[in-house]
Amino acid sequence: MVTNLLNNEEFVDARAGLLLPLGPDDAPFELVGDEPNLGPDDWAWIFLSMNEDYRDAYDMHAGEEDLDLASELVGQHIAGIKRDSDGTCAARFGLAAWVPPSLSNLPKFANSGDSWFFPLKRPVSEDYRRKEVSSAPYSRTWTPYSPKFDRYRHILSNETLFGYRRPPHVPFPDSSPTSTWSIIWVAIDCSSPPAGQISALRTLASALREKLKSSDWPENDASGEYGVFDIAGSDAFDHMHFNRASSATSDVADLKTVWRAVQIDALGPIVTQLDFLLKALNEIHRDLIAKGLATAPLYERFKNSLPKTEDSDGSSRSGGKYIKALVILAELSKWGHDTRRISQITIGPSVGNRYSHNWKRVFEESIEDYIAQADQMIHGGYRLLIHTQRPNR
Known part of the structure; x- marks a missing residue:
């Protein structure tokens, strides 16, 4: 790996070849153009590609x-x-x-709730025929209603490769106050941050809600049919053997203990229910980490901006978004540039060991750590973006 700085032509060419263009001198990592609209899938794909x-x-x-x-x-x-x-x-x-790794952007779906990373977001749906939750793919023949031997009547989730769809058929409105047709049960892996799985649950609940309402089922704003429960003893999942959990440690004796059964009413207030469920699941996730039963993610929350530093004029600057900085550092590192060249390309060379903004000095001092973090994102860390659903906010 060469260590000499680039000449002016090489410098210009290196900047021009970047997937994400650098911004102005005081904020080269700020999001520009359509970049603020990039979602978790988009950022994860940039690293995975x-x-x-x-x-x-x-x-x-x-x-x-x-x-x-x-x-x-x-x-x-x-x-x-x-x-x-x-x-x-x-x-x-x-x-x-x-997906071809040559694609710089993931193709867009017609259905806004779909995700190329649906396997990382998909919770385990209620299914009395399923006996095991493992790394092996599970498939079943889809039918509109649950089998007759189910203890409670429910509509099976209509899964595709990329997300959930409205069920093609639902029963006529049921006047029974104990009807279970609108009740959804899923199992959620609490060893990883649960926000991604909750976003998939939102899509599932919304798809069922739309179909039920189109069939004249009334909303139930006072519904209390939601909550988080242990897998053991839950009717929907206790019969399943849980042989995987994405971030469980070796101290977990029974993987079933890091999963939770989650209930939501598709005809109830979905946003209110999901807010409650996410808060409860986040607490469980943090508790598992504190007890050494789950591996802590790289970050509790993916950082928004690079660290801010005050300049002599009293202004605090950061240089822009943390996630964009990691993308650019990962790309330049893969091209074979060393830290001196990467600093030159991204923030410009120092003049007498002085930079135009103090954040650049802090950035340059930590650049090796940032490059290591960028490499982690390429080799699996991108999954965090799907799990947390908050890569640039």
Whole structure:
């Protein structure tokens, strides 16, 4: 790896070749253009697309037939997307399908609730035929209603590769005050931050709510049919064997103990219910970490901005968004630039060991740590963006 600084032409070319353009001198990592609209999937994909293991794995599937997504994507045909036929893409990388790593942006879905990283967000739905929760993909023949041997009547979730859909059929409105048709049960892995799974639950509840209301089911604003419960003893999940948990430590004797059964009423106030559930699940997640039963994520909350430092004029500056800085550092590092060149390209060289803004000095002093964090994001840390759902806010 060379250590000499770039000449002016090389400097300009390096900046021009970046996936995300650098901003002005005082805030080169600020989000510009459409970047503020990038969501968790988009940021996660930028990091994953730089993962050499993913690139090699995709190449092994590149000769397979393309997955037909004409009905899923917004007016576009993207060549090279392959079906995850054996579940290895979901298991290894969290993607629902093999996406060409050459794509700088993920294709957009027609359904706003869909996600390319649905395998990382999908909670375990109530299903009395399912006996095991493991890393192996689970599939069942979809039917509109639960089997007759179910203890309580419920509508099975209508899952696709990328998210939930409205069920095609629902029963006629039931006048019984104890009707369970609108009640949804899912199991959520509390060893990882639960926000991503809660976002998927929101989509599931909304899809069922829309279908029930279109069939003249009345809303129930006073519903109290929601909460978080232990798996053991829960009717919906106690019969299942839980053989996986994304971030459980070796101190966990029974993986079932880091999961929770979650109940929500699709005809109740969804936002109010979800706010309560997320707060309760976050507390459980933090408690598992405190007890050494779950691995703490890289960050409790993904950092918004780089650290602010006050300049001589009294203004506090940070240089921009933390996540954009990691993307740019990851890209430059993969190109083979050392820390001196990366500093030169991103914040400019110092003049007599002095920078135009104090945040640059702090950034340069920590640049090796930032590059290491960027590398972590490429090699699995991107999953945090899906789990927390707050990458740039």
